[in-house]
Amino acid sequence: MSQQAHRKDEHFFIAEKLYQKKAQNGLDQIRLVGTNLPELALDEIDLQTTLVGQKIAAPFFINALTGGSKQTDKVNLTLARVAQKTNLPMAVGSQSIALKEPQRQAGFKALRTVNPKGMFLANLGVNHPLNNVNQALDMLDASAIELHLNVAQELVMPEGDRIFYWQDNLRQLLAQVKKPILVKEVGFGMTPQTLKILTDLGVKYVDLAGKGGTNFQRIENERRKENKLTILNDLGLSTxxxxxxxxxxxxxxxxxxxxxxxxxxxxxxxxxxxxxxDNVGISGLFLHLLVQDGEDALVNYIETLKWEIRNIMAILGCKNISQLKKVPYLLSTELRNFVEQI
Known part of the structure; x- marks a missing residue:
């Protein structure tokens, strides 16, 4: 097994080992204000929204998880079946391994055999050139690609990158790639300053990927044998x-x-x-449920999520996702202070 394939397996097992049932995403510090007179029927509620400008049936999707080793390819195949059964889009984990080791491409290509009509998002680091991006898209016949920003992870990763001149490459990719590009963090969150830079570069779609779930700094520190950078574990903005x-x-x-x-x-x-x-990506929770309870349980949980969201929207008096953006909410003192200072 190559070093990169072994790293894929390590990420998978350590992510499950570090999974926390109660996340630290800050969302528990927000209270939604509902209505006692919603003036709607439950059947009228529409869960449709958009992801990278394309309509999707529910407001969440299976976000980037894994793939590229024998073990993780099996997980991806199962997730692709889950996506097909629940009509959810699915993003794969980084495909860089399949570019360095072409024999690994088969595991990604196989996803189309179980979900031939589904919406897939490819995944690479933002430093990859145009040819690599096109190969990653073609590998999945993907609708879009996630290009991830992961400075903190790379710094902690023993074999990670140490050079982060990314903006010029991203600008070129935005001009040349024919499919939508979703620029995403990997659990560090994004600042308004970063979002302004991305907007100026021409980015239209961003995954904020806040701190509070899967923590790749912690995962990479688990992999380090010495000189651990645990000081970086808790940096970043929450979701x-x-x-x-x-x-x-x-x-x-x-x-x-x-x-x-x-x-x-x-x-x-x-x-x-x-x-x-406009939509929500879910990774760690789905991986945990799949590992602990199996494919059918995950499918049932996803359908329960849709049903629960519909009921919450009824309480809030919202018939569609766009109306949710007008719902009033209350912030904790901590979050209110954050908003005043940011």
Whole structure:
């Protein structure tokens, strides 16, 4: 097994080992204000929204998880079946291994055999050249690609990158790639300053990927044998903070936002939508449920999430996702102070 394939397995097992049932995403510090006179029927509620400008049937999707080793390819195949059964989009983990080791491409290509008509998002680091991006898209016949920003992870990763001149490459990719590009963090959150830079570069779609769920700094520190960088473990903005910061500067950053990072419940999903997200990515929770309870249990849980979201929207008096953005909410003292200072 190659070093990169072994790293894929390590990420998978350590992510499950470090999984926390109660996430630290900050969403518990937000209270939604409902209505006692919703003036709607449950059957009228529409869960449709958009992801990278394309319509999707529910406001959440299976976000980037894994793939590229024998073990993780099996997980991806199962997730692709789950996506097909539940009509959810699915993003794969980084495909860089399949570019360095072409024999690994078969595991990604196989996803189309179980979900031939589904919406897939490819995944690479933002430093990859145009040819690599096109190969990653073709590998999945993907609808879009996630290009991830992961400075903190790379710094902790023993074999990670140490050079981060990314903006010029991203500008070129935005001009040349024919499919939508979703620029995403990997659990560090995004500042308004970053969002402004991305907007100026021409980015339209961003996954804020806040702190509070899968923590790749912690995962990479688990892999380090010495000189651990645990000081970086808790840096970054939470999912709630990233959304609130983006909302405060929404007039200056005309972006379609994906929220992710420690999503655990249907209420988490709805809170993210209220705070301005168009859709929500879920990774760690789905992986945990799959590992612990199996494919059928995950399918049932996803359908339960849809049902619960519909009921929460009824309480809030919202017939569609766009109406959620007008729902009033209350912030904890801590989050209110954050908004005043950011």
């Amino acid at each position: 709630a903070e990233s959304l609130l910061a983006a909302k405060k500067y929404a007039a200056d950053i005309n972006l379609s936002l994906t929220a992710s990072g420690g999503i655990r419940t249907s209420l988490d999903v709805v809170k993210c939508l209220v705070l301005g997200a």
